[in-house]
Amino acid sequence: MARSIVQEFTKGLWDEVPPFRLVLGLCPVLAVTKSVENGIGMGVATTFVLVCSNVLVSSLRKVIPAKVRIACYIVIIATFVTVVELVMQAYAYPLFLKLGIFIPLIVVNCIVLGRSEAFASKNGIFRSLLDGLGMGIGFTLSLSALAAVRELIGTGDLTIWEKPIQVFGPSYQPFSFMVEAPGAFVALGLMLCLMNLVGKK
Amino acid sequence: MREMIKMLIVLTILATLSGGLLAAIRDGTKDRIENQVLEFVKGPAIRSILEGATNDPIVDRFQIKDGDVERTFFVGVIDGEPRAVTLEMFGKGGYGGDVGLMIGIDTKDDKLIGVGVTTHAETPGMGAKAKTDPNFVEQFRDLTLEDPLNVTADGGSINAISGATLTSRAVCSAANDAVKIYEKLKPQLAEKLKEFNK
Numbered sequence: 001m002a003r004s005i006v007q008e009f010t011k012g013l014w015d016e017v018p019p020f021r022l023v024l025g026l027c028p029v030l031a032v033t034k035s036v037e038n039g040i041g042m043g044v045a046t047t048f049v050l051v052c053s054n055v056l057v058s059s060l061r062k063v064i065p066a067k068v069r070i071a072c073y074i075v076i077i078a079t080f081v082t083v084v085e086l087v088m089q090a091y092a093y094p095l096f097l098k099l100g101i102f103i104p105l106i107v108v109n110c111i112v113l114g115r116s117e118a119f120a121s122k123n124g125i126f127r128s129l130l131d132g133l134g135m136g137i138g139f140t141l142s143l144s145a146l147a148a149v150r151e152l153i154g155t156g157d158l159t160i161w162e163k164p165i166q167v168f169g170p171s172y173q174p175f176s177f178m179v180e181a182p183g184a185f186v187a188l189g190l191m192l193c194l195m196n197l198v199g200k201k
Numbered sequence: 202m203r204e205m206i207k208m209l210i211v212l213t214i215l216a217t218l219s220g221g222l223l224a225a226i227r228d229g230t231k232d233r234i235e236n237q238v239l240e241f242v243k244g245p246a247i248r249s250i251l252e253g254a255t256n257d258p259i260v261d262r263f264q265i266k267d268g269d270v271e272r273t274f275f276v277g278v279i280d281g282e283p284r285a286v287t288l289e290m291f292g293k294g295g296y297g298g299d300v301g302l303m304i305g306i307d308t309k310d311d312k313l314i315g316v317g318v319t320t321h322a323e324t325p326g327m328g329a330k331a332k333t334d335p336n337f338v339e340q341f342r343d344l345t346l347e348d349p350l351n352v353t354a355d356g357g358s359i360n361a362i363s364g365a366t367l368t369s370r371a372v373c374s375a376a377n378d379a380v381k382i383y384e385k386l387k388p389q390l391a392e393k394l395k396e397f398n399k
């Protein structure tokens with residue numbers, strides 16, 4: 001079942017959107033989605049790593065020996081993750097403080113390794129680039145959507161960039177359960193349910 | 202056998218390239234990261250202490266060797282003179298560990314300008330007020346260096362944060378340590394500040 005170039009890109013946005021359809025990489029999904037800002041930051045960082053590692057893995061796919069392929073992928077992925085970490089420290093330090101340990105943890109994010117193994121190692125460079133980009137954007141959008149729900153209900157604000165915007169006004173009583181860990185599971189479960197309902201048809 | 206060698210070569214080359222790339226990026230971002238850490242972790246405390254300074258104290262910093270440790274001083278130019286310095290000390294015995302405190306000293310009048318908490322692990326709403334409650338740190342403004350600082354419970358003049366005597370004590374002890382170090386390093390400090398004047 002050959003896909004067209006466009007489908008290679010768009011499948012990451014809906015049909016195979018990572019956290020909801022593939023149900024991969026849930027650790028950052030649950031942990032950092034306290035505010036939209038964190039969600040976007042995490043999503044952009046992961047997208048960068050996905051695109052770069054997909055392109056590199058795909059271009060080296062004929063050189064890398066099958067027996068050590070996972071080790072090679074990890075070296076490639078870890079390199080790009082460290083690049084992201086350093087650049088984020090240098091240019092967006094407040095965001096780095098908030099995301100903290102979850103940036104280095106992108107290395108073990110199943111989406112990144114999963115795309116290298118399942119897609120980039122079998123497809124051409126251009127298709128891998130589109131696949132990484134689509135998956136990354138899908139991941140970013142999912143994180144932002146989940147974060148928006150949690151932050152809006154949990155605090156009544158939306159933080160897109162640095163300053164929170166009050167949506168419900170000062171009289172809103174925050175339902176802070178939603179910004180804590182159990183709220184993440186509940187929100188994720190409800191969103192999965194919603195996705196399945198919409199996709200059922 | 203050939204496969205073995207190929208594996209070795211590929212992995213070695215990959216790891217080498219990755220190491221080289223990371224070293225290059227680290228070199229390129231090192232200074233910026235250091236500045237960012239200073240700006241966001243220590244910057245707010247420094248700026249609140251050196252309110253009237255006309256320079257950027259984070260850029261105008263220098264180090265003085267004190268035995269084995271390097272102490273970093275941030276200089277504030279007040280009334281056209283580099284007369285204020287701030288340094289960071291860690292007060293032992295806070296409720297959640299050491300309390301990082303930035304202490305500002307006026308080298309001309311020999312007095313404490315003010316203090317500000319930088320890093321801490323105190324309880325939110327209790328000890329953490331040392332950082333957020335302006336009334337607490339206000340007490341450290343314009344004090345002489347002669348009398349050691351103490352909370353009222355220990356016979357001093359500082360009103361401890363209610364429910365957080367340990368934190369308040371840690372802040373006082375950090376301030377006292379800073380004064381000791383200042384007295385000790387005064388000659389070197391004066392020299393450095395003179396250089397700065399040019």
